[in-house]
Amino acid sequence: MGVRPPTGDSTDDPDTLAFGIAALDPHLDGVEFPVTAEELVERTGDPAVPYDAAGSEVRLSEAVAETRSRRFESERRLLDELHPVFEERRERASLSVIARLRGLLPF
Secondary structure, three states: OEEOOOOOOOOOOOOOEEOOHHHHHHHHOOOOOOEEHHHHHHHHOOOEEEOOOOOOEEEHHHHHHOOOOOEEOOHHHHHHHHHHHHHHHHHHHHOOHHHHHHHHOOO
């Protein structure tokens, strides 16, 4: 997933902010499949992956631990397993009191 960032004066801003499996994708370059959960975390360096547009993050090791699998036969299978993990975290964060208050503020 991705969302356009707030506009600002800087022209160095990216066109979109990636989160969830879209933010994880660049970390998977060079990872060969099939791969175990432990190998995946080791090969990627256990990156912190943003799961919402606010920049909330979860370590890959934590997200993988929440899946039903300990081995991933393909990148597609890994992403399919991780998508609901990121979505559940995003939904929980959006329901928090602070997130609700942010939604009410005009900025």
